[in-house]
Structures are given as structure tokens and as C-alpha cells.
Amino acid sequence: MRFASTRGQSDPVGFSEAVAQGLAPDGGLYLPENFPDLGAFIGQWEELAYPELCFEFLRLFATDLEADVLRRAIDHSYSTFSHPQIAPIVELSGNCKVLELFHGPTLAFKDFALQLLGNLYEHQISRTGKNLTILGATSGDTGAAAISGLIGKRGVTVFILYPNGKVSPLQERQMTCTGASNVFPLAIEGTFDDAQSTVKELFSDLPFREQVGLSAVNSINLARILAQSVYYLYAWLRLGRSERECTNFVVPTGNFGNVFAGWLLTKMGITIRGFRVATNQNDVLHRLFHTGEYSLDSVIPSLAPSMDIQVASNFERLLFFIFDGDSGRVREVMNSFREKGRYCFENFVAEGFSSSSATDPEIPEIIRSVNREYGYLVDPHTACGFKDLHPDEKHLVLSTAHPAKFPDVYENAGMEKPTSPILEELLEKPPVKYDSRVAPSAIRAFVENHSSQTSE
Numbered sequence: 001m002r003f004a005s006t007r008g009q010s011d012p013v014g015f016s017e018a019v020a021q022g023l024a025p026d027g028g029l030y031l032p033e034n035f036p037d038l039g040a041f042i043g044q045w046e047e048l049a050y051p052e053l054c055f056e057f058l059r060l061f062a063t064d065l066e067a068d069v070l071r072r073a074i075d076h077s078y079s080t081f082s083h084p085q086i087a088p089i090v091e092l093s094g095n096c097k098v099l100e101l102f103h104g105p106t107l108a109f110k111d112f113a114l115q116l117l118g119n120l121y122e123h124q125i126s127r128t129g130k131n132l133t134i135l136g137a138t139s140g141d142t143g144a145a146a147i148s149g150l151i152g153k154r155g156v157t158v159f160i161l162y163p164n165g166k167v168s169p170l171q172e173r174q175m176t177c178t179g180a181s182n183v184f185p186l187a188i189e190g191t192f193d194d195a196q197s198t199v200k201e202l203f204s205d206l207p208f209r210e211q212v213g214l215s216a217v218n219s220i221n222l223a224r225i226l227a228q229s230v231y232y233l234y235a236w237l238r239l240g241r242s243e244r245e246c247t248n249f250v251v252p253t254g255n256f257g258n259v260f261a262g263w264l265l266t267k268m269g270i271t272i273r274g275f276r277v278a279t280n281q282n283d284v285l286h287r288l289f290h291t292g293e294y295s296l297d298s299v300i301p302s303l304a305p306s307m308d309i310q311v312a313s314n315f316e317r318l319l320f321f322i323f324d325g326d327s328g329r330v331r332e333v334m335n336s337f338r339e340k341g342r343y344c345f346e347n348f349v350a351e352g353f354s355s356s357s358a359t360d361p362e363i364p365e366i367i368r369s370v371n372r373e374y375g376y377l378v379d380p381h382t383a384c385g386f387k388d389l390h391p392d393e394k395h396l397v398l399s400t401a402h403p404a405k406f407p408d409v410y411e412n413a414g415m416e417k418p419t420s421p422i423l424e425e426l427l428e429k430p431p432v433k434y435d436s437r438v439a440p441s442a443i444r445a446f447v448e449n450h451s452s453q454t455s456e
């Protein structure tokens with residue numbers, strides 16, 4: 001299977017190459033050139049355990065990896081999860097279920113893709129002999145999950161930019177208290193979007209990319225999307241035949257990576273009733289779905305910081321489908337968006353999507369009301385998913401993080417602080433971080449000075 005860029009100006013590449021590159025050389029995002037029809041496999045896949053399902057699904061795409069390499073990477077990745085089902089479903093009521101995606105080592109859903117990505121990189125390095133430099137921007141959880149997936153991996157140096165003071169103290173500790181010598185957390189002055197745009201700019205510097213073997217762990221990486229499609233499929237299979245096709249997946253959304261991963265299954269013969277894009281007060285996507293206007297605002301820090309995003313990078317992937325694969329039109333929108341910070345679609349239709357937005361004052365209210373009604377504690381990101389759900393419709397809300405990652409939210413709401421032994425351990429370790437300007441030149445110099453560029 002080959003993967004083509006949304007912008008249509010780079011050559012299609014195989015799975016390993018798309019994963020190693022992250023962003024395509026023309027600045028676009030990789031998508032599969034064609035899609036398998038999963039309908040034929042559903043009967044055989046219903047009973048599979050998570051790692052088996054993951055293997056069966058990914059091998060349809062990762063056709064350039066030997067089966068045993070893929071199998072080992074998957075088994076190794078999900079052995080770090082603390083729940084035997086990996087992604088258990090909890091039933092809150094007849095119409096409302098939660099898919100818990102926080103049983104990985106950093107207690108957020110990003111572990112699903114980043115544990116795997118770490119193991120795929122390791123294989124790629126041993127195969128090619130070329131070291132990799134991982135550069136990413138994080139609003140909190142990606143950094144922690146990427147670092148956890150890449151700690152101590154030989155030949156990999158990791159640079160993670162995050163907005164100083166704008167990630168939760170525990171998220172910061174998850175990135176900075178690792179003791180790993182191949183990890184450099186960079187606290188930048190600015191917002192997540194500033195960090196992300198610097199990362200994008202450095203990726204478009206082709207000689208630099210080549211020189212340090214740059215790869216991306218942001219959700220622009222194809223492997224992240226495909227690894228995340230797996231838990232949608234796993235949940236869908238577990239819903240049972242009568243519920244599958246009438247259940248809406250509710251997805252707390254920032255960069256549009258998670259929800260896009262689920263939507264991709266609808267291209268593979270899987271019927272899903274709908275996807276609800278649940279944003280926090282940074283509601284660029286909610287406005288887009290309601291008005292057809294995609295326009296930047298400034299980021300307002302919120303109680304759900306991993307969704308404090310205005311530029312939803314993965315939206316470009318959906319656009320490619322909305323435009324029927326016309327990459328010229330994708331380029332036109334992305335260029336106009338980059339120059340003017342806005343784009344107005346005529347007759348914007350994104351079939352199968354609905355959206356909501358929860359403000360900061362609403363988040364603790366929702367947490368309390370879900371707890372009162374179901375005796376279940378949601379984290380502030382997951383809480384956004386419970387905004388305005390129709391009581392007569394069936395919903396599966398994706399729970400993207402463990403509440404213990406955000407203790408202050410509960411304390412300020414007069415609730416008991418949730419805890420997790422994994423996080424308690426972090427409090428004992430000394431943090432190591434590097435302060436930096438967000439200017440691409442500053443980051444570039446830092447990376448050049450600290451990455452291991454020599455291939456052994």
C-alpha cells in the first residue's frame with residue numbers, strides 16, 4: 001500500500017517512509033491511496049483481543065513491514081497498558097457509554113499511537129542505520145506520551161516544544177522528570193500554535209530535515225492516525241450488532257487527529273452513525289461546522305489544555321475528502337488560511353459530523369453532573385464530550401485522559417482530588433527542562449547542538 005500527500009506535489013511513499021517522514025515534503029499530510037473493505041473481515045475479527053485486532057488492521061496498511069516485526073512492535077506497545085482489555089467500555093446508562101482510553105503509561109489516549117510509533121522508529125533505525133531526530137510541539141499530552149514511547153530508544157533524540165506555564169504541572173512533570181538522556185523538553189515563550197508553527201517551519205527546511213533525520217510525532221504522522229483507528233474498530237465490534245450502526249462516537253477534539261482516525265473507518269465499509277466533535281472554548285471547529293467559516297482566533301487557555309488549539313492540522317485530511325481528492329483545492333485553502341488566518345467555505349458540508357463547545361465555567365459543572373448522575377468521574381477533556389448530548393440517541397464518549405492528570409480542576413470545584421500511583425511517583429524525581437525562544441532559528445540551533453547526527 002502507498003500513501004499520497006494531501007497537497008499532491010510529493011511522490012507517494014510506502015508505510016515506513018511515510019511514518020519516518022511525518023510531514024510530506026510538499027507540506028501536506030499522508031493518506032492511504034486506497035482503502036481496504038473491512039466488511040469482509042468483521043465476522044472473523046469480532047472476538048480478537050486488542051493487540052490481535054491491531055495487527056490484523058495495520059498489516060493491511062504496513063505492507064512493507066515483515067509480519068513478525070509488526071507483531072512484535074504491537075505486542076510490546078500494548079504490554080505497557082494497565083488494563084487487560086486495553087480500551088475497555090464502561091456503560092453509564094442504556095444510551096451512554098464511555099470508551100476509556102487512558103490506561104497507557106502516561107494516562108492519555110495518545111499512548112495508543114506513541115508507544116507503537118516508538119517501537120516502529122526503533123525498527124526503522126536498525127534497518128536503515130540512520131538516526132532520527134524527533135521534533136514535536138505539545139499542548140501537554142503528546143509530549144508526555146511521545147517521550148514515554150521514545151525514552152532510551154537507541155538512535156533517537158527527542159525535542160518537544162511546549163508553551164511555558166500553559167500545560168498542567170503534572171503534564172510538565174511527565175515530560176521533564178524522565179531522567180532520559182535522549183529527551184529535551186523545551187519550554188517556549190508563546191502558545192501551542194506558536195510551537196506548532198515553528199515545528200512546521202523547521203519541517204519545511206528540507207536540508208535541515210535531511211541533516212538531522214527529522215521526524216514528526218504530532219498527529220500529522222500517519223502512524224498515529226492509523227493506530228488510533230484501531231480502538232474505534234475495537235469499540236464498534238464490542239458494541240454488538242444491534243448498537244453498532246446507531247451509536248454516535250463523541251470525541252473531545254483539538255487537532256482533529258483522534259476524530260479523523262475514527263471517521264477514516266467509514267471509508268473502509270464500516271457504518272458509523274455520526275461523530276461529534278467536542279471542543280472546549282477554543283471552538284474553531286465548532287464554528288466551522290456551524291457556519292462554514294474556518295477562522296483563527298487567539299488561543300484562550302482552558303481547563304482542558306490538550307485541546308487549546310486553533311489550527312486543527314488534521315482538518316486538512318478531511319478537506320482532501322471533502323474536495324474529492326482535488327489536491328489543488330486543498331493547497332488553495334491551506335495557502336489562503338496561512339496568509340489570511342481564515343477561509344470561508346461556500347455550502348460547507350461535512351456529512352456525519354456534529355459539534356459542540358464547552359466553556360471553562362461549564363466544565364466543572366459537567367464533571368459534577370456526570371458524577372452525580374452516573375457515579376463516574378470524567379477528566380476535563382472528556383467532560384467536553386458530555387455537552388448537550390441528546391438523551392434519546394446512543395453515544396459512546398471517548399474518554400481521552402485519566403482525571404488524576406488534572407487534580408486542580410477537582411480541588412477548585414470542591415471535589416476530592418483523584419490520584420494515580422503512576423503520577424505520584426513523578427513527584428519524587430527532579431525536573432529537567434530548557435527555556436527557549438520559539439523562533440525557528442533558536443530551535444534549529446538547539447537541535448543541531450543536541451541531536452546525535454552521526455549514523456553508526
Ligand SMILES: *Cc1c(COP(=O)(O)O)cnc(C)c1O
Pocket residue numbers: 108109110141142219252253254255256257258259306307381382400401
Ligand atoms: C490530545 C488530546 C485531545 C485532542 O486530540 P486531537 O487528536 O488533537 O483532536 C483531547 N483530549 C486529551 C486528553 C488529549 O491529550
